[in-house]
Amino acid sequence: MTYAIIGFGKVGEAIARAFARKNIDVAIASRRPPEDHAPLARAIGPTITPRTLPDALSAEIIILAVPFGTHKEVATAIESWKGKIVIDATNAYGVPLEELGNLPSSVALSRAFPGAALVKAFNHLPAATLAADPAVHGGRRVVFLSSDDEDATARVAALAEQLGFAPVGLGKLAEGGLLVQARGNSWAPLIFQDLVKFK
Numbered sequence: 001m002t003y004a005i006i007g008f009g010k011v012g013e014a015i016a017r018a019f020a021r022k023n024i025d026v027a028i029a030s031r032r033p034p035e036d037h038a039p040l041a042r043a044i045g046p047t048i049t050p051r052t053l054p055d056a057l058s059a060e061i062i063i064l065a066v067p068f069g070t071h072k073e074v075a076t077a078i079e080s081w082k083g084k085i086v087i088d089a090t091n092a093y094g095v096p097l098e099e100l101g102n103l104p105s106s107v108a109l110s111r112a113f114p115g116a117a118l119v120k121a122f123n124h125l126p127a128a129t130l131a132a133d134p135a136v137h138g139g140r141r142v143v144f145l146s147s148d149d150e151d152a153t154a155r156v157a158a159l160a161e162q163l164g165f166a167p168v169g170l171g172k173l174a175e176g177g178l179l180v181q182a183r184g185n186s187w188a189p190l191i192f193q194d195l196v197k198f199k
Contacts, residue, residue: 001155004029004056006074007065008037011089013044014131015063015122018163020045021133029056030066031073053077061159063087063122068095068105075112082115085152089122091191093182105181106146106173117152120173121145121160124180124191133164139198140166144190146177166197 003019004027005012012028019026025047028037034050041048056062057078064071068090075081092105100108110118122130124144134141143165147153157167170176170190179190 001061001159002059003027003061003063003159004051004059005063005065006030006053006056007067008032008040009065009067010127011122011130012063012065013040014127015065015089016041016044016048017131018134018165020047022163023047024162025049027051027056027059029053031070059084061085061087061155062116063089064109065089065122068092068109071109072112080115081113084113084116085155086110086113086116086118087122087156088118088120091123091182093187094185095182097184104174104178105183106177110173117147117149118173119145119147119149119152119156120177120180121156121167125194126192129194134166135164136196137198139196140164142166142168142195142197144168144170144180146170146173146175146180148172166199168195168197 008028008030027049029051037050041050088106106120143160160167179188181188
């Protein structure tokens with residue numbers, strides 16, 4: 001599997017640190033040129049490689065860590081999303097429900113990536129917590145997953161395990177997934193819940 005993180009703000013950097021901790025190669029990209037990210041990427045670790053946006057999007061699993069409203073720019077950067085897995089680590093806090101067509105944010109976002117399987121994950125923890133070692137108190141920090149595609153969920157769960165997290169499935173995007181999605185100006189019940197799994 002090949003991986004890319006799109007967006008190199010606090011959340012993108014936090015996820016990159018998780019990859020670096022386990023020596024897993026990942027491309028990083030944003031709207032800025034790769035050289036802008038090179039110093040921080042080097043500081044995080046040798047497995048973090050800045051790329052142009054189109055180059056990074058050649059990865060099989062793509063983690064969206066961009067501000068919610070900019071996902072459409074990412075979606076138009078390549079011709080086809082067929083066969084890719086998109087991990088939605090965005091939060092649509094403050095986005096009016098009408099702007100989402102009254103849909104859960106991940107369902108609305110998925111429509112910009114036709115052909116891709118979308119999994120909601122890595123969005124419920126603050127960046128500083130997400131960046132920290134997930135091995136805590138003798139257990140592993142929980143990452144929630146929701147998707148309408150079981151195979152994609154299994155692959156993202158495997159990645160979460162590789163990164164040291166404990167994946168917990170919440171079911172489909174419009175069902176359990178609502179527990180980790182902002183709705184208008186309110187946060188869902190599992191947002192910011194820092195849970196640890198012992199097993």
